Amino acid sequence: MYWYRLNYVATQYSIAGTTAKGIAASVERAVADGGLGPGDALPPVRRLADELAVSPGTVATAYKELRQRGVVVTRGRGGTVVAAAPAVASRRPPKVPAGLRDLAGGHPDAAFLPDLPALVAPSTGPRSHRSTPRLPLLEERVxxxxxxxxxxxxxxxxxxxALDCVARLLATELRPGDAVAMEDPGYHHLLDLLQAMGLRTVAVAVDDEGMRPSELKEALRSGARAVVCSPRAQNPYxxxxxxxxxxxxxxxxxQFPEVLVIENDHAAEIAGAELNSLTGGGLARWAQVRTVTKYLGTDLRWAAAACDPVTLARHDGRLLLTSGWVSHLLQAAVLTLMNDPSAQLLVARAEETYGERRAAFVKELARHGISAHGASGMNVWVPVRDESAVVNGLRTRGWWVAAGARFRLAADPGVRITVAGVDPSEAARLASDFAGVLGESEATYGG
Structure with missing residues (x-):
């Protein structure tokens, strides 16, 4: 048995095994069963080797395998700890406590999602979905x-x-240990995905105009083989x-023609900003990924990608060997909504409304002397000095917001607030509560 203390919480667990695979499997079982949680420390290599009567090299190999599969991460002198989102755990976002307004989930306002069309019966007779994976009319529309x-x-x-597409693009291009330049702060599911794939993230700071060129150049010089970025509605900033x-x-x-550039234009129709895409800039390897979940329906798990021919061939080759194609029923539903005037009118109203709500909240925060970022999309990023104090303080006032830690690599602290459902009439109260919580935080924690 081992006892380790992290963040003032004692964690008890046991590790067994006499081979690298056995030790790795033991740790993986503990993570999957909940015996080891995110952030829990594993024993130092030499200590565990002594306890299990194996060589330090055997333990080091086990830890390396766990790192490559996204189960653990190494933090230098901080040792090896369970990853924040370990790939073997069925970890789901925490449920919103009863009575709280959910501003943490990044969800659209359901009032602006069109009704889904009735399922279209598949055509009769034999056919090969693999040979015709895309409905011609939807492909034309795309x-x-x-x-x-x-x-x-x-x-x-x-x-x-979108995540399925990005994962396949990276999997066909990179190998475990390769580096990817990522936005910081960036979309937490993408950061978790790269970790689970055994890829290294290289932080590239963002501002209101997206990635900073000088930091991107440094990331590429350091060996990043791919870049994932958002041309608008960058999440969370x-x-x-x-x-x-x-x-x-x-x-x-x-200057780095071999690097694959992936644009994630996930909120294309409701971003509230024009598209200035890198894809027309003479890049050799590129893809732009779009999805419709934020404005046509959160259960429409469909995305389209435009890309260079090499990237297309690699993506579709891997798709052919796995799921083969995207459901034609799903494609038919997407096509119906894309061509439905009433649905498209609702999407246009959503984009306008989200822009008004975002601007209203940022303006109300400014009245209290609080700076915030939200040039496009459905979220507002507010820099703070103590994320936990702000999140817990707002919880006591009825608001559930997202701490910035899960979005950050090296960026300064902040919180993400999804304002898609916050009417301008509510913005003043939310901003006032935020200012009050900041005041309490400064008095309690010194800022």
Missing amino acids: HAWFDRDGVPSGHVTFAHG GGCFSAGRRDALAEVLR
């Missing part, structure tokens, strides 16, 4: 969708949502590429 915003649409494909920032980033990227 070409027009990308063309409208100046994204080269010569090669398009479909996937089961809300930044969006200006034309000037787009050009500056493209200039940097053209």
Whole structure:
């Protein structure tokens, strides 16, 4: 038995095994069963080797295998600890406590989601979905969708949502241990995904115009083999590429033609900002991924990607060997909503309303002397000095917001507030509560 203390919480667990695979399996079982939780420390290599009567090399190999599969991370002198989102655990977001207003989930306002169409019966007779994986009418519609915003649409494909697409693109391009330049703060599910894939993240700071060119250049110089970024509605910061920032980033990227650039335009129709895409900047390897879950329906797990021909071939080759195709029933539902005038009118209203709500909240915070970031999208990022104090303080006042820790690599602390459902009439109260909590935090914790 081992007792370790982390964040003032005692954790008890046992590790067994006489081979690297056995030791790794023992740790993995403990994580899956809940005996080891995120952040819990594993014994130092030499200590565990002595206890199990194996060589330090055997334990080191076990820890390396666990790192490559996203179960643990190494923090230098901080030792080896269970990952924040270990790939073997069925970890789900915590349930919102009863009576609290959920501003943490990143969800759209359900009032602006169109009704889903009735399922279309599949056509009768034998057919090969693998040979025709995309409905021709939807593929035609997707070409027009990308063309409208100046994204080269010569090669398009479909996937089961944005994360599914990004994961497949990276899996066909990179190997465990390779580095990916990521936004900081960035989308926590993407950060967790890279960790689970055994990829290293290289932080690139963002501001209201997206990734900073100088930091991106440093990340690429350090060996990053791929870049994942958001051209607008950046989650959680809300930044969006200006034309000037787009050009500056493209200039940097053209110096590294072998690097795969993935744009995640996840909120294309409701971002509240025009698209200034890197994809038309003369890049050799690129993909832009779009999905519809934020404005057509959260259960529509479908995404489209426009990309260069090499990237397309690698993505579709892997898709063919796994799920084969995206459900034609799902594709038919997406096509119906894309062509439904009433649904598209609702989407346009959503984009306008989210912009008003975002601006109203940022304005109300400013009245209290609080700076915030939310140039586009559904979220507002508010820098704070003590995330826990702010999250817990707002909880006592009826608001449930997201601590910034899960979004950050090296960025300063902050909280993410999803304002999609916060009416301008409520913005003043939320901002006032936020200011009150900040005051209490400064008095209690010194800021």
